[in-house]
Amino acid sequence: MRRRNCVWAAGLLWLSTPACATDAAVALLADGANPATTDAMLRNLATLARTCDWARRYDVIVFHEGGAAGDALRPRLAALRRRTGLRLRARDVSDVFAAPAPAFVDRPRRRGQRTFGLGYRRMCRFWFSGVFELEDVRNLTYLLRLDTDSELRCRADSRDPFEVMARRRAIYGYVAVKMDHQRVARNLTAFGAAYARRVPQIQDAFFRFPPNAHKNCPAPMFYTNFEIMDVSWFVQPRAVALARAVDATGQIFASRWGDAPLRWIQLALFASRTDLVCFGGEYDYVHGGRQDRCDLSFNLTARGCPIRESLRAARLRGAAARVAIQREDQWCYPVCSQQPARH
Numbered sequence: 177m178r179r180r181n182c183v184w185a186a187g188l189l190w191l192s193t194p195a196c197a198t199d200a201a202v203a204l205l206a207d208g209a210n211p212a213t214t215d216a217m218l219r220n221l222a223t224l225a226r227t228c229d230w231a232r233r234y235d236v237i238v239f240h241e242g243g244a245a246g247d248a249l250r251p252r253l254a255a256l257r258r259r260t261g262l263r264l265r266a267r268d269v270s271d272v273f274a275a276p277a278p279a280f281v282d283r284p285r286r287r288g289q290r291t292f293g294l295g296y297r298r299m300c301r302f303w304f305s306g307v308f309e310l311e312d313v314r315n316l317t318y319l320l321r322l323d324t325d326s327e328l329r330c331r332a333d334s335r336d337p338f339e340v341m342a343r344r345r346a347i348y349g350y351v352a353v354k355m356d357h358q359r360v361a362r363n364l365t366a367f368g369a370a371y372a373r374r375v376p377q378i379q380d381a382f383f384r385f386p387p388n389a390h391k392n393c394p395a396p397m398f399y400t401n402f403e404i405m406d407v408s409w410f411v412q413p414r415a416v417a418l419a420r421a422v423d424a425t426g427q428i429f430a431s432r433w434g435d436a437p438l439r440w441i442q443l444a445l446f447a448s449r450t451d452l453v454c455f456g457g458e459y460d461y462v463h464g465g466r467q468d469r470c471d472l473s474f475n476l477t478a479r480g481c482p483i484r485e486s487l488r489a490a491r492l493r494g495a496a497a498r499v500a501i502q503r504e505d506q507w508c509y510p511v512c513s514q515q516p517a518r519h
């Protein structure tokens with residue numbers, strides 16, 4: 177209801193209303209265990225404050241775990257708040273963060289290989305669903321999530337993202353669409369496809385789940401280091417039911433299903449194309465490079481499909497390769513591919 181009133185206000189008083197969605201917030205999750213990450217986060221917040229006028233109109237919430245790291249963070253946030261005028265506050269999320277981690281063994285990082293520890297997997301669950309379990313978050317209209325290494329700079333013509341969301345009545349804002357590697361998306365597309373068969377199809381879906389997805393399909397994802405969510409949509413029973421079903425698989429912990437491809441699935445199941453707004457290009461946004469791929473279409477055959485990889489590994493050539501590729505056409509392309517999306 178609040179949002180509807182807000183849209184009315186925006187319609188009638190667009191020029192004089194500084195921000196209708198005043199109960200929106202920017203949110204980040206501090207990584208207490210890593211001082212370099214915290215330094216980067218504080219620098220990026222200072223940049224946000226310096227270049228985006230709108231940032232001072234909303235709360236900026238820094239979620240953190242308890243203990244010594246949390247205690248060390250609070251005075252630094254207070255100092256940044258004084259210096260920048262950002263409405264910064266720290267929020268201990270230990271309870272939600274320490275969700276059960278079934279069947280997960282935290283292995284030490286191996287040389288030259290990126291591994292994802294328990295903290296990373298908890299982060300995935302937190303952003304996918306845990307954050308909406310927080311009562312103060314449930315009271316917000318919109319939440320703009322940034323990562324500690326998200327560099328968001330406004331240009332002179334960059335708009336207030338919450339005003340854009342409200343005016344468009346959007347439920348999700350993103351900057352880029354990508355593909356997650358099959359190694360960390362094991363059976364995720366199959367899970368989404370199976371779930372899609374059990375729920376009513378929504379109108380004007382932006383993604384059609386392949387009917388018989390192989391467990392080694394890569395997974396499309398919204399690049400969630402920048403995302404804006406209409407909170408009321410994400411606390412709806414159907415979104416919560418999906419989150420519980422994901423929890424029940426245990427795969428966030430066992431396979432490191434990420435919040436990014438999970439977000440894609442959630443929106444693909446329940447949102448229409450017109451519910452999405454792409455902010456790619458609206459800001460100077462950097463996260464491991466510039467991010468602005470708005471296009472929602474995919475060919476899931478790309479790289480991830482297993483036959484082509486095993487073909488290379490086995491150095492198959494000639495007739496043997498042709499047979500294998502034929503097999504790929506038969507089961508890899510159809511199982512991993514999506515019909516090209518309509519625009």
Ligand SMILES: *[C@@H]1O[C@H](CO)[C@@H](O)[C@H](O)[C@H]1NC(C)=O
Pocket residue numbers: 311312315
């Ligand atoms: C959330 O909103 C309700 C109703 O307005 C209020 O009673 C409650 O105190 C709020 N909770 C938090 C944590 O802000």
Ligand SMILES: *[C@@H]1O[C@H](CO)[C@@H](O)[C@H](O)[C@H]1NC(C)=O
Pocket residue numbers: 363366367368370391
């Ligand atoms: C993959 O997901 C499907 C659908 O949820 C499930 O039926 C199947 O058992 C899963 N396969 C593996 C290997 O986990």
Ligand SMILES: *[C@@H]1O[C@H](CO)[C@@H](O)[C@H](O)[C@H]1NC(C)=O
Pocket residue numbers: 473474475
């Ligand atoms: C997907 O593949 C088709 C056919 O090869 C091609 O025309 C199309 O541009 C591809 N789309 C994307 C997003 O790569």
